[in-house]
Amino acid sequence: MSTSRDAATVLAELRADRAAEDAAAAAVLRRAAEWADLHPPVEDVAEATWQGRPTGVPLAGPGTPAVDGACVAELAAALRCSTDAGSALVGQALELRHRLPRLWSLVHRGGVAAWQARRVAARTMSLTVEAARFVDAQVAAVAGRIGPAQLDRLITAATLRFMPAEAEQQRLAAADGRRFDIHHDRDGSSSGLAEVSGWLDLPDALDLDAAVTDGARALADAGCQASLDVRRSMAVGELARHQPALDLATTSDSQTAEAAPAPRPRVPVTLYLHLPAESLASGTAPGWVGNTGTPVTAGQIRDWCGRPGTRITVRPVVDLNETVTVAGYEVPERIREHIALRDRTCVFPWCSRPAHPHPRRTHRADGEPAWSTDADHIVPFAAGGPTATDNLAPLCRRHHRLKTLHGWRYRRTAPGKYLWASPHGLHFTRGPDGTSDSASPPGAPPPEPSRPPDRARPPTG
Known part of the structure; x- marks a missing residue:
């Protein structure tokens, strides 16, 4: 009972x-x-x-x-x-x-x-x-x-x-709705794998299916012991590596086909490894992929770097605790990279837009990839704020406009941490671990009101 x-x-x-x-x-x-x-x-x-x-x-x-x-x-x-x-x-x-x-x-x-x-x-x-x-x-x-x-x-x-x-x-x-998308793992939940989806014409889909099936069979004949599903996914990668450009050359009775176009260079993958000094000798410290923000294991990094045809470029170490300052309003690429590595996303409450450049299909006029966020002067440049890593933060264009024109305010409280105030006085703390509701710290003034920018200097984009 x-x-x-x-x-x-x-x-x-x-x-x-x-x-x-x-x-x-x-x-x-x-x-x-x-x-x-x-x-x-x-x-x-x-x-x-x-x-x-x-x-x-x-x-x-x-x-x-x-x-x-x-x-x-x-x-x-x-x-x-x-x-x-x-x-x-x-x-x-x-x-x-x-x-x-x-x-x-x-x-x-x-x-x-x-x-x-x-x-x-x-x-x-x-x-x-x-x-x-x-x-x-x-x-x-x-x-x-x-x-x-x-x-x-x-x-x-x-x-x-x-x-x-x-x-x-x-x-x-x-x-016109046909598409082919690659969804990169941006939070590490897929262990560095990427989902592929798309809509193809039926003949194209049948041809792709046949090519992947043939590739999976060839891998098995070569001794690969992986399951059929795994071999099919590997076959897609082999197709991409062996057909980097389309061969659309044609021939006719009166014209000889031109040489096939030279293969286009592969899109580079940038690995930013955040390693404490004591971990350098262990070889087991994880890293993350700068293009997508994906956390990856040391074993995965070794596997990628060991593949044939991989080009490895060692770049200078970026000390994210260092303050870098330049004269003038414009933000150079090295400082953009610095704040992107430090904050990783737009720092507006609850926003998760990556701070690194857009995929390489999005270009500026000079051919370089466009940044997906603006480098915002927390204290406006016109009000005396320096162009320095401790006075800059990445904001996506939408939230940059809200801060500049619609009464949102924020200030930096620590490296990578920001206190925001909404137009009606709500407070939020944004840091490396995300956003939380916040009361204004005891004895601390609220964020300074945003001032309209100098119209001769448009928001950095």
Whole structure:
């Protein structure tokens, strides 16, 4: 009896906890919409935007109220999430309240979980008002019971019924959706492996599948004892190494084919090894890949460096504790690299954008890879702040604009650590281990207010 009664009590408490969780999530949606109401746009825009400008990205679909997008970052930081996640929350709240009213009502009556409603809202933002109403009516009829596949079919049906021209454009543009992506391991959770995904024409996909299958078979014939899946992944790497450039030369009866283009140089992989002096002799200290920020083991580094054709360049040691200063406003590459190695990402609360250059497919006018973050003068240069590693921090362009134009303030409290204050006085501590809510340290002044930059010196990019 005691065990049965206790189990029933636990189940009752779990149900109550879930009901409280759903009610709290519904309240978060409602307050996110209220937060948007408190921040109308600073310019006359027709749709909700995250930058408060007509060129901004809409937060929700047609018919939703306009929003000054600069407010989103503060809401996101208060909820301990990224600015992108905050944009999604506000946009989905507006989508539900204005374009999916039946679903919005069900959420606040406890009939549908907020996460389920948000999933629907995320999919209807591209629809017209009429199509969104159709989806709202259909989903409300099966509240809480519709799965992702059913939702996708419903969105497709709404598009075909209410947006036939758009549906035809989607069909014609389908080929432009072909892509081939390599998702690098940026946090070490995949042990240095990378996921590959893409959409190919069927003939191309069949040819690639056949080539990978042949390569896996050849590896087995050569004595490789790995599983078929592993050999297939190895075969892709062999294909990449032996076909570094496309051979598109053709021949005809009247023209001799030109020589195939010279192989393009491989994209370099930079390994930045952070080693304490006592670990140098052990040979077991880990490192991390500068291009992706991926932690890797010493054994993996030895394996990569030992592969045929690998070129190893030893670069000067960068002492991240050293303060480097230059005259003038412009930030040279060596100082950019210094602060990127020190902070690794944009230092705005909850932002994880890597501070190293973009992949090499993104270039500046001079052919060098563009940096993915700005080097921000914490104390503005025009106010006497030096161009020095202890007065510079990497900020992505979005958060650089928020700091410069929208009332966010921050100061450096220690190497790699920053205290931020939001426009409404919330405090956050950002350091090597991430972001945390923070009270202003006892006896310490708040971060100095950001000053508008000297317009003759645009933000470093």
